Structures are given as C-alpha cells and as structure tokens.
Amino acid sequence: MVENTILLALKDIRELETVSGKLMDKGYGLVTAGDGARVMEQCLKNTPSFIIVDLELPVINGEKLFKILTNNPNTSNVPFLFLSDRDEEVEGFRIGKDIFLKRPYKPEELVEKLKQSLLLTQEGMSSIGTKEIEGSLSQMSLADLLQILHLNKKEGELKITSGGSAGTVYIKDGNIYNAAVDQIEKEKALFRLLRWKEGTFAFHPKPVHCPQRIRSTTGNLLMEGMRQIDELEKAKHLYPAETALLKTRVDTSTLPKGLKPIIYEILFLLDFYPGTADLVGHCSSPDYEVYSTILNLKNRGIIGEVKKAKKGKALSKELVTPTQAIKIKEKIISRWADMLNVNFGKIFIASASPEISKNFFYACKGLPGFIINPKIASSHNANEGYIGEMGALKLYGGLDVVFFSVPTSRSMGPLLKAFSTNLIGLVLLWDERSSEEIPHLVDTKKNLLSRRRIPVLHIYGGGRELDRERTASFKKALKLKHDEPLFTFKGDDEVIVKIFRSFFDQLMKEDYVISGAFVL
Numbered sequence: 334m335v336e337n338t339i340l341l342a343l344k345d346i347r348e349l350e351t352v353s354g355k356l357m358d359k360g361y362g363l364v365t366a367g368d369g370a371r372v373m374e375q376c377l378k379n380t381p382s383f384i385i386v387d388l389e390l391p392v393i394n395g396e397k398l399f400k401i402l403t404n405n406p407n408t409s410n411v412p413f414l415f416l417s418d419r420d421e422e423v424e425g426f427r428i429g430k431d432i433f434l435k436r437p438y439k440p441e442e443l444v445e446k447l448k449q450s451l452l453l454t455q456e457g458m459s460s461i462g463t464k465e466i467e468g469s470l471s472q473m474s475l476a477d478l479l480q481i482l483h484l485n486k487k488e489g490e491l492k493i494t495s496g497g498s499a500g501t502v503y504i505k506d507g508n509i510y511n512a513a514v515d516q517i518e519k520e521k522a523l524f525r526l527l528r529w530k531e532g533t534f535a536f537h538p539k540p541v542h543c544p545q546r547i548r549s550t551t552g553n554l555l556m557e558g559m560r561q562i563d564e565l566e567k568a569k570h571l572y573p574a575e576t577a578l579l580k581t582r583v584d585t586s587t588l589p590k591g592l593k594p595i596i597y598e599i600l601f602l603l604d605f606y607p608g609t610a611d612l613v614g615h616c617s618s619p620d621y622e623v624y625s626t627i628l629n630l631k632n633r634g635i636i637g638e639v640k641k642a643k644k645g646k647a648l649s650k651e652l653v654t655p656t657q658a659i660k661i662k663e664k665i666i667s668r669w670a671d672m673l674n675v676n677f678g679k680i681f682i683a684s685a686s687p688e689i690s691k692n693f694f695y696a697c698k699g700l701p702g703f704i705i706n707p708k709i710a711s712s713h714n715a716n717e718g719y720i721g722e723m724g725a726l727k728l729y730g731g732l733d734v735v736f737f738s739v740p741t742s743r744s745m746g747p748l749l750k751a752f753s754t755n756l757i758g759l760v761l762l763w764d765e766r767s768s769e770e771i772p773h774l775v776d777t778k779k780n781l782l783s784r785r786r787i788p789v790l791h792i793y794g795g796g797r798e799l800d801r802e803r804t805a806s807f808k809k810a811l812k813l814k815h816d817e818p819l820f821t822f823k824g825d826d827e828v829i830v831k832i833f834r835s836f837f838d839q840l841m842k843e844d845y846v847i848s849g850a851f852v853l
Contacts, residue, residue, distance in 0.1 A: 338362035340381035369393025388417040467535040483507040495532030561621035575610040578639040605698040658729035677733040678757035685767035702727040741773040
C-alpha cells in the first residue's frame with residue numbers, strides 16, 4: 334500500500350461516496366469496504382495506515398473489528414476513527430490515538446481529525462524509534478555493549494539482527510531482565526545471541542514492562558555465557574551433527590529417579606524431535622548444556638544415532654490459512670462474550686486411558702505450529718497420566734489453541750467447570766481395551782455441552798479401521814447422530830492433521846454468533 338492509505342468502511346453508500354471524495358481530494362490512498370468481512374480481507378492483504386469504520390457495520394460490527402485487529406500483531410498499531418449515530422463507549426478505545434465522531438458531522442471535520450491523528454502517530458513512532466546506540470557487531474561485541482548499558486544503568490530494548498534472524502534483550506536499570514530469539518527465551522536465548530559475531534544492534538530507550546525471567550547479575554551472565562560458548566566451540570566435533578537423527582536405545586521407564594531434570598526433558602523430547610537441531614532448540618536449557626547431556630547419554634548407550642531417516646509424505650506447512658485463522662478468532666470473539674483473553678482458546682482432551690492419551694499427544698507433533706508444554710517435557714512422569722496443559726497450536730494472528738488434558742470421572746464436574754475458561758472444543762479418545770470407559774466420556778461431554786455448545790471430536794485410537802458394525806456400536810454408545818463423524822486414529826501425522834482441519838472447519842461453519850443459549 335502507498336503511504337497513508339485509508340481503509341474506509343461505512344454502511345451507507347452515499348456517506349461512503351462523500352467521505353471517499355474528500356479523502357481522495359486531499360491525496361490519500363483509499364480502499365473502501367461495505368461490511369466487516371471485507372475489512373478483514375483487505376487488512377489481511379495489506380495493512381492500512383488508518384481505518385475509518387462504522388460501529389453499525391454489517392456482518393462484523395466496528396467494535397468487534399477493533400478487538401480483532403488490535404489483537405493482531407500486523408494491525409495492532411493502526412489507529413481507528415469510529416462513526417456512529419449515537420454516543421457509545423468502545424471497549425479498548427485508545428485515548429490520543431483513536432477518534433470517535435457522532436453523526437451528523439462535517440466531512441471537513443473528519444478529514445482534519447484524520448490528518449492530526451496521522452501526524453501524531455508518525456511523530457510518536459519516530460520518537461519510539463530513536464536509537465541512542467546503534468552499530469555493527471563486528472565493531473562492538475554484544476558482551477561489551479551489555480556491559481556498557483549495565484554500567485550506565487540503562488533501560489530499554491536492545492535489538493540484534495544477524496542474517497535472517499533477530500533477537501531482543503530487555504534491560505532495566507542496567508540489568509538483563511530477559512532475552513528472546515525466535516521462540517526461545519531467558520539464558521538460552523541470551524547465550525545464543527552472544528555467539529553472533531556479524532550483524533547489527535540498536536538500543537531503544539523505553540520503559541520495560543516484561544516480567545524479569547533472568548535473575549543472575551549481568552557480570553555472572555556474561556562470564557557464564559562466554560564460558561559455555563568457548564566450551565561448545567572446543568567440543569563441537571564430538572557432538573552429533575545438527576542433521577543427525579537420534580533415538581532412545583533403552584526403556585526410559587527403567588531409569589532411576591532423581592536424575593537431572595535436563596535428562597528427563599531430553600528423553601521425553603526425543604519422541605517429538607529426533608533431529609539434533611530440533612531437539613537442542615526445543616530443550617529449555619542452554620545449548621552447551623543440552624549438547625553435553627546428549628553426548629553423555631550417547632556415550633552411555635542410552636541414546637544413539639539413526640542411520641537413515643524414513644521418508645514420509647510431505648505435509649502442508651499450514652494447518653489453517655491466515656484467512657481462516659482470522660475467521661476463527663473472529664468467530665471465537667463473536668460467539669463467546671465471556672472469553673477472558675481473545676488470544677487463546679482451549680480444547681479439552683478427555684481420554685479413556687493414559688496410554689491412548691499419550692499416543693495421541695505424541696502424534697500431535699505432526700501438527701504445523703504445535704509446541705509442547707515445557708513443564709511436561711522436564712518431568713520424569715511425562716509419560717504417565719497427566720491433567721493440565723499439554724501443548725498449544727500457534728495460529729496466525731497471535732491465536733494459541735491450548736490442548737488441555739482433563740479427567741473423565743463422573744465426580745469431576747466441578748473441576749471441569751474450573752478449567753473451562755476460554756473453552757472452544759472437546760476431544761474424546763478411547764480404544765478397544767478401554768471401551769468400557771465410554772459412558773464416562775459421554776458424561777464428560779454432556780457436562781460440558783450443558784454449559785457451552787462447542788465442536789466435539791470423537792476419535793477411536795485402536796490403530797485399525799473399524800468395520801461398519803463396530804462403528805455403529807460405538808456411535809450408539811457415544812449417542813452420536815447418524816451424520817456425526819467418528820474418526821479412527823492410527824498414530825500417523827497425516828491423520829492427525831486431517832482430524833484438526835475437520836475441527837477448525839466445524840468451528841468456522843457453526844452459527845455461533847446467533848445462538849447465545851449456551852453461555853458459561
């Protein structure tokens with residue numbers, strides 16, 4: 334889009350034509366829309382400089398659009414001008430950034446307020462972007478720069494780029510509060526950034542509001558980081574190659590208790606990330622500690638390298654498209670007014686046995702954007718029955734879909750209610766050996782659906798296709814309608830992707846907006 338492109342969305346055609354003419358006369362680039370769905374589509378294609386929207390816009394009204402777009406990282410900073418026939422309070426209205434005009438108004442007044450807001454926004458961005466220190470890592474190392482900022486008790490964000498990667502160090506009163514690169518945080522991220530020798534840095538003085546996730550002093554952090562980098566470089570010829578595939582060679586359940594948490598975490602993560610680079614990246618400990626532990630486990634014969642990887646069918650990199658992700662988020666906000674946080678939804682996983690739950694969870698590694706809960710990975714009880722967050726799907730637009738394992742006992746109704754915040758779906762799992770537990774699954778479903786209508790996935794995890802007679806028997810036990818699907822889960826990635834694509838299709842197709850009888 335050209336600079337200062339305005340997205341104008343009004344329900345009245347005459348008003349749309351009048352305001353469009355005034356804006357084009359002033360030289361603004363313009364995109365118009367007659368309903369909320371069209372606004373979403375245009376914002377997805379190109380981010381506008383400003384959005385003028387009717388609060389009574391059809392399909393998706395102006396306030397709901399505002400909620401969705403301000404929670405989307407690509408459009409969160411775009412200012413809004415709201416038009417309405419009456420005085421209204423817009424939830425989340427940003428004083429000094431957003432504008433509200435009540436009809437009737439003069440088009441010249443609208444254009445003038447728009448012009449002033451754009452100037453203030455541009456000046457604000459310029460101020461935020463002021464860099465007190467900037468330069469090249471080849472001229473000043475990150476360690477030296479952090480020492481300078483520490484001695485001068487600076488506060489702000491230090492942005493570092495190298496090649497196609499970027500990271501941030503958050504500094505308050507000269508102390509390192511946190512560091513982040515890709516999905517990695519804390520010491521692991523900081524030590525990775527310290528390894529960068531080429532690239533650029535820029536320090537942005539600004540208040541730091543992120544929680545303090547690094548507690549060590551700056552001096553100790555830098556000494557330990559440089560030590561680990563030096564040790565990693567010396568011993569890198571001993572470690573498995575980044576492209577090597579690893580697997581466990583012993584029954585991990587026979588290992589003694591009381592081992593270091595990093596050992597349990599690595600052995601657990603191997604089921605999800607057999608590639609060395611992936612394993613090191615997903616483990617919460619710094620890279621040197623992970624590589625050293627892998628080498629130790631390899632030397633002890635607990636893990637080993639796989640000679641050749643099995644070639645499988647390539648899967649789509651997206652579980653849902655960006656357009657679908659936006660629609661899903663809008664559907665969640667529109668359907669459930671009690672959502673405490675529009676950036677995440679929760680899917681309950683109710684299983685008839687810990688074994689089938691474990692197998693299903695392992696298969697979820699094939700879902701694009703799936704992240705394991707690190708608390709499970711670092712626990713030696715990870716393979717046992719578990720209640721709580723197991724992992725999450727990261728969808729476009731900052732929406733996380735959390736997988737939450739729940740019990741199916743009939744006495745657990747109050748517990749389910751306590752966990753039901755932001756609930757958007759339910760998965761029921763069973764196999765042939767645990768089919769006697771189906772009544773408990775049905776009770777769980779009935780309990781939840783009595784409070785909130787949500788999509789439900791019924792998944793048989795027996796590892797083989799069901800014949801017609803057995804399918805009918807299970808459908809009857811689960812009280813399914815004739816046209817309700819019953820999925821068979823075999824443990825492969827393709828099936829799990831199809832299952833969850835079906836779930837999101839169901840979530841988008843259901844008319845959640847009109848039906849309001851099932852509010853938690």
